[in-house]
Amino acid sequence: QLHLQESGPGLVKPSGTLSLTCSVPGGSITSSSYYWNWMRQPTGKGLEWIASIYYSGEKFFNPSLKSRVTISLDTSKGHFSLTMKSVTAADTAIYYCSRGRFLSYMDVWGKGTNVSVSS
Amino acid sequence: SYVLTQPPSVSVAPGQTAMITCGGDNIGIKNVHWYQQRPGQAPVVVVYDDRDRPSGIPERFSGSNSVNTATLTISGVEAGDEADYYCHVWDSSSDQVIFGGGTKLTVL
Secondary structure (H helix, E strand, C coil), X not given: CCCCEEECCCEECCCCCEEEEEECXXXXXXXXXXXXXXXXXXXXXXXXXXXXXXXXXXXXXXXXXXXXXXXXXXXXXXXXXEEECCCCHHHCEEEEEEEEECCCCEEEECCCXXXXXXX | CCCCECCCEEEECCCCCEEEEEECCCHHHCCCEEEEEXXXXXXXXXXXXXXXXXXXXXXXXXXXXXXXXXXXXXXXXXXXXXXXXXXXXXXXXXXXXXXXXXXXXXXX
8 A cells, every 4th residue: 555755844934935745655656657746725624736747747736826836756766846935824734745647536645744834 | 717616514314325516617527536534634535537436435435427516425324424525626628636625524
């Protein structure tokens, strides 16, 4: 059973940059069958998709976040990453990474990591 | 951009059938996926491609999709089914992942 693991700082200062990594054990990160995703969920609210990346490097973004977000894939390290700049308190949320069947459902999710934006 | 509309809450007695809807413009031509999220946990897919179930998901969970509404049906609801449920599609016209706002299922 594949397990994804998010990692990164739990606290980021306002106007700073949030950086998260999702570790993908087992080598499937290079498979053409999957794409890799970041979502977030503020406390008590619904899921919000942030961005996705395919093994080829093709990227997709939520238009409302695109100007602040970078997503990348490091096949040598077996992980993919999210960077979000100019964060505010509104970016405080649980951040999830997931594996998706290409342009289809997300079959494996990480447990999520809490990120708080505060001075 | 494409919008998916779910009722905020659905309540059902144990043993009864719960139906959670997901409305969208011509959603019937898209593949709809459903996730269950229990409190404090990550989402888990319970139905994908409108009506298929991953291994390990009980047959009590089923899905349908037609015209402008997709539906997740949970038969013989149990206390353990109490959770938030989200629908999800890929919008090919804008190349975006779209989630519904979520429905909180309460088992009375």
